Amino acid sequence: xxxxxxxxxxxxxxxxxxxxxxxxxxxxxxxxxxxxxxxxxxxxxxxxxxxxxxxxxxxxxxxxxxxxxxxxxxxxxxxxxxxxxxxxxxxxxxxxxxxxxxxxxxxxxxxxxxxxxxxxxxxxxxxxxxxxxxxxxxxxxxxxxxxxxxxxxxxxxxxxxxxxxxxxxxxxxxxxxxxxxxxxxxxxxxxxxxxxxxxxxxxxxxxxxxxxxxxxxxxxxxxxxxxxxxxxxxxxxxxxxxxxxxxxxxxxxxxxxxxxxxxxxxxxxxxxxxxxxxxxxxxxxxxxxxxxxxxxxxxxxxxxxxxxxxxxxxxxxxxxxxxxxxxxxxxxxxxxxxxxxxxxxxxxxxxxxxxxxxxxxxxxxxxxxxxxxxxxxxxxxxxxxxxxxxxxxxxxxxxxxxxxxxxxxxxxxxxxxxxxxxxxxxxxxxxxxxxxxxxxxxxxxxxxxxx
Amino acid sequence: xxxxxxxxxxxxxxxxxxxxxxxxxxxxxxxxxxxxxxxxxxxxxxxxxxxxxxxxxxxxxxxxxxxxxxxxxxxxxxxxxxxxxxxxxxxxxxxxxxxxxxxxxxxxxxxxxxxxxxxxxxxxxxxxxxxxxxxxxxxxxxxxxxxxxxxxxxxxxxxxxxxxxxxxxxxxxxxxxxxxxxxxxxxxxxxxxxxxxxxxxxxxxxxxxxxxxxxxxxxxxxxxxxxxxxxxxxxxxxxxxxxxxxxxxxxxxxxxxxxxxxxxxxxxxxxxxxxxxxxxxxxxxxxxxxxxxxxxxxxxxxxxxxxxxxxxxxxxxxxxxxxxxxxxxxxxxxxxxxxxxxxxxxxxxxxxxxxxxxxxxxxxxxxxxxxxxxxxxxxxxxxxxxxxxxxxxxxxxxxxxxxxxxxxxxxxxxxxxxxxxxxxxxxxxxxxxxxxxxxxxxxxxxxxxxx
Numbered sequence: 001x002x003x004x005x006x007x008x009x010x011x012x013x014x015x016x017x018x019x020x021x022x023x024x025x026x027x028x029x030x031x032x033x034x035x036x037x038x039x040x041x042x043x044x045x046x047x048x049x050x051x052x053x054x055x056x057x058x059x060x061x062x063x064x065x066x067x068x069x070x071x072x073x074x075x076x077x078x079x080x081x082x083x084x085x086x087x088x089x090x091x092x093x094x095x096x097x098x099x100x101x102x103x104x105x106x107x108x109x110x111x112x113x114x115x116x117x118x119x120x121x122x123x124x125x126x127x128x129x130x131x132x133x134x135x136x137x138x139x140x141x142x143x144x145x146x147x148x149x150x151x152x153x154x155x156x157x158x159x160x161x162x163x164x165x166x167x168x169x170x171x172x173x174x175x176x177x178x179x180x181x182x183x184x185x186x187x188x189x190x191x192x193x194x195x196x197x198x199x200x201x202x203x204x205x206x207x208x209x210x211x212x213x214x215x216x217x218x219x220x221x222x223x224x225x226x227x228x229x230x231x232x233x234x235x236x237x238x239x240x241x242x243x244x245x246x247x248x249x250x251x252x253x254x255x256x257x258x259x260x261x262x263x264x265x266x267x268x269x270x271x272x273x274x275x276x277x278x279x280x281x282x283x284x285x286x287x288x289x290x291x292x293x294x295x296x297x298x299x300x301x302x303x304x305x306x307x308x309x310x311x312x313x314x315x316x317x318x319x320x321x322x323x324x325x326x327x328x329x330x331x332x333x334x335x336x337x338x339x340x341x342x343x344x345x346x347x348x349x350x351x352x353x354x355x356x357x358x359x360x361x362x363x364x365x366x367x368x369x370x371x372x373x374x375x376x377x378x379x380x381x382x383x384x385x386x387x388x389x390x391x392x393x394x395x396x397x398x399x400x401x402x403x404x405x406x407x408x409x410x411x412x413x414x415x416x417x418x419x420x421x422x423x424x425x426x427x428x429x430x431x432x433x434x435x436x437x438x439x440x441x442x443x444x445x446x447x448x449x450x451x
Numbered sequence: 452x453x454x455x456x457x458x459x460x461x462x463x464x465x466x467x468x469x470x471x472x473x474x475x476x477x478x479x480x481x482x483x484x485x486x487x488x489x490x491x492x493x494x495x496x497x498x499x500x501x502x503x504x505x506x507x508x509x510x511x512x513x514x515x516x517x518x519x520x521x522x523x524x525x526x527x528x529x530x531x532x533x534x535x536x537x538x539x540x541x542x543x544x545x546x547x548x549x550x551x552x553x554x555x556x557x558x559x560x561x562x563x564x565x566x567x568x569x570x571x572x573x574x575x576x577x578x579x580x581x582x583x584x585x586x587x588x589x590x591x592x593x594x595x596x597x598x599x600x601x602x603x604x605x606x607x608x609x610x611x612x613x614x615x616x617x618x619x620x621x622x623x624x625x626x627x628x629x630x631x632x633x634x635x636x637x638x639x640x641x642x643x644x645x646x647x648x649x650x651x652x653x654x655x656x657x658x659x660x661x662x663x664x665x666x667x668x669x670x671x672x673x674x675x676x677x678x679x680x681x682x683x684x685x686x687x688x689x690x691x692x693x694x695x696x697x698x699x700x701x702x703x704x705x706x707x708x709x710x711x712x713x714x715x716x717x718x719x720x721x722x723x724x725x726x727x728x729x730x731x732x733x734x735x736x737x738x739x740x741x742x743x744x745x746x747x748x749x750x751x752x753x754x755x756x757x758x759x760x761x762x763x764x765x766x767x768x769x770x771x772x773x774x775x776x777x778x779x780x781x782x783x784x785x786x787x788x789x790x791x792x793x794x795x796x797x798x799x800x801x802x803x804x805x806x807x808x809x810x811x812x813x814x815x816x817x818x819x820x821x822x823x824x825x826x827x828x829x830x831x832x833x834x835x836x837x838x839x840x841x842x843x844x845x846x847x848x849x850x851x852x853x854x855x856x857x858x859x860x861x862x863x864x865x866x867x868x869x870x871x872x873x874x875x876x877x878x879x880x881x882x883x884x885x886x887x888x889x890x891x892x893x894x895x896x897x898x899x900x901x902x
Contacts, residue, residue: 298775
């Protein structure tokens with residue numbers, strides 16, 4: 001059933017069948033569903049119900065569902081099985097990258113036992129070799145399952161190899177061509193494979209134009225290469241240039257989405273990857289650090305104001321525009337840093353030289369700052385505000401927007417230079433700094449203008 | 452040359468060859484590069500140089516490069532050609548979706564002339580039919596080029612069809628199976644096609660499990676279906692269920708990245724999609740609207756303070772903590788709205804009922820608010836602040852964090868209900884509203900506590 005929509009009726013119906021232990025009924029109801037849809041239903045079920053469903057379905061489908069389940073649901077589900085059962089029933093049916101992801105989430109003791117119980121030597125060695133890699137590297141993303149052909153073969157040998165590998169490789173995107181030492185030499189596209197004449201040789205039809213990554217390449221590099229070259233799969237080679245795995249676009253799409261989510265959350269001051277469905281205390285914990293930094297900033301602000309309270313006693317009207325000056329610095333700073341962070345993430349900055357960026361940012365900030373200063377000047381003239389105060393506010397606003405924008409440009413670039421995630425410089429950090437900067441400038445200008 | 456890195460030397464070298472009109476040299480230097488890498492180099496060249504390079508390369512490569520160029524560079528480049536030249540030299544070699552994207556960027560007059568000059572009837576009708584669709588719909592994303600097989604054929608007919616179509620279809624991911632009325636019936640995977648025995652029929656090996664979209668499905672729906680079901684291509688059907696096109700993952704990856712970028716920019720208060728390389732006035736224009744809203748908020752704040760200036764004269768110490776209370780409201784509100792906006796975008800909210808979300812948010816906010824209030828209380832005790840003011844600050848802080856968090860939760864959900872992009876509720880909007888809310892609450896509580 002393509003384009004399935006989970007309805008309340010459907011789930012109630014399923015739960016009823018499970019309650020009645022109607023194995024045939026459950027099987028029938030779920031027969032046309034994709035694994036990911038069944039996983040979606042199981043995610044909201046009781047462990048007993050989930051287990052019933054999984055036992056009713058054939059093992060191949062059950063494994064597909066297991067891969068698609070939510071992490072915590074899967075952990076709970078696997079708890080009901082011994083490591084040996086997991087090693088024999090589930091792991092051998094999985095793609096090696098999925099198997100490793102799932103095994104890595106289990107406690108170390110269970111992990112070791114599962115590996116010890118893997119009967120198939122190839123499966124075991126694939127998994128053990130993948131366990132080494134950092135999960136954010138190409139090695140951590142790749143699967144060992146792929147179709148490769150020796151450069152000296154002819155096409156019928158190549159087709160024969162596909163036939164043999166077919167059991168393990170779910171989707172065939174490309175055939176990789178290697179030499180006797182297993183070094184990656186090129187690719188054969190599905191098109192040229194299908195169109196090739198029976199007698200032709202691999203060396204006749206393969207293309208040397210192949211984009212690849214190394215096992216230690218970062219997940220971000222993999223994702224930017226695949227999106228730049230519009231690839232659905234990319235081969236991974238080791239330090240000797242030997243083909244050791246391939247990464248498919250679906251895994252990379254997940255990486256891209258996580259990256260974007262991370263930047264977004266950092267900008268909004270959330271320090272862990274959370275979802276609205278997480279528990280209250282996890283949500284609190286993720287949000288507290290930035291609130292504490294904001295608190296510190298607020299206390300610092302209170303000291304700045306304390307230093308200038310003399311001026312405020314003489315010119316209490318200055319208070320009116322404190323929030324305005326502070327907030328506008330924050331806004332302008334966040335805008336600049338966001339543009340830099342995105343430019344760095346998408347690699348669209350062109351050069352990474354800081355100076356031309358600052359001068360451009362200065363012009364943008366001057367333009368917008370001047371407009372804002374003019375508007376607030378007009379407002380102050382209309383409400384017949386004292387001229388010196390009006391000038392102070394407008395001048396402070398212009399300076400704050402310029403300073404905050406330049407700070408918002410420079411900080412992400414500097415962080416990037418020293419290899420710290422520039423996204424850290426967005427949101428609360430820039431806002432808090434610029435609140436301080438804004439008030440400081442405002443009072444300093446006020447002291448000069450209003451004496 | 453895979454994994455090509457553009458170096459200054461390389462570009463200087465190329466420019467020198469162009470200056471000397473060394474056609475052979477340019478051809479040789481660029482021979483091993485992918486189109487997207489050449490496009491990247493051309494993007495930073497003078498129009499004359501770009502034209503020289505494009506004229507030197509063979510037409511197929513030139514078309515690929517044209518598709519990959521930056522929009523403005525392409526527009527400038529195409530200006531040098533007549534509509535007839537564009538229609539004969541470039542358009543027929545492109546995938547229909549790329550052709551439509553490029554034609555759509557040209558002035559209407561040029562667009563019509565190009566279409567009038569298209570000689571191949573099929574190319575022309577493909578392009579005309581695609582021009583109808585909204586660019587953010589499945590129809591606007593799809594290409595007409597695909598491999599389809601009639602359900603009554605045998606496999607050799609199917610292979611023959613691929614052979615015929617091969618010229619037009621760049622990447623083969625799947626063969627789509629249709630009936631006599633061209634209605635989508637299922638798919639044949641590349642694996643089963645390669646593994647099928649010569650005598651078998653399409654109806655023997657095709658799978659009915661196919662996920663598809665309608666021409667009017669939104670780009671977001673397409674991208675969430677493809678990422679949910681891990682697809683590299685998805686078929687598009689019309690209202691009668693007839694197969695009319697397919698969308699490939701590379702185009703959808705672009706959509707995903709644009710979506711994420713849009714949300715990010717909205718949160719940072721940037722109202723158009725801009726890059727740091729855009730012109731100063733475009734960057735200014737994109738940033739000004741939110742600055743103006745911030746300005747309005749600041750003016751409103753000055754009125755709020757004006758209403759309470761009596762209290763401030765009696766309790767000038769209240770001023771010290773104005774920025775703190777205002778900023779913390781902004782921070783807490785942005786955190787809540789960011790979590791909602793992401794939950795809505797990723798469809799991970801579970802239910803969309805508002806009430807349980809508010810009560811959960813209340814608990815998170817209470818927890819964090821209480822902690823922050825306690826910390827500021829401790830600080831005020833340490834600096835020997837007057838007790839009533841300390842209580843006012845702590846109590847205001849707790850209330851502001853709670854109110855701002857609930858507002859940050861409710862507003863995106865309400866916007867989503869009335870079909871407005873919830874991301875509009877993030878960043879400057881929430882910050883500005885909460886600055887106001889924060890100060891209002893602070894003064895109200897102060898008036899009550901400090902009399």
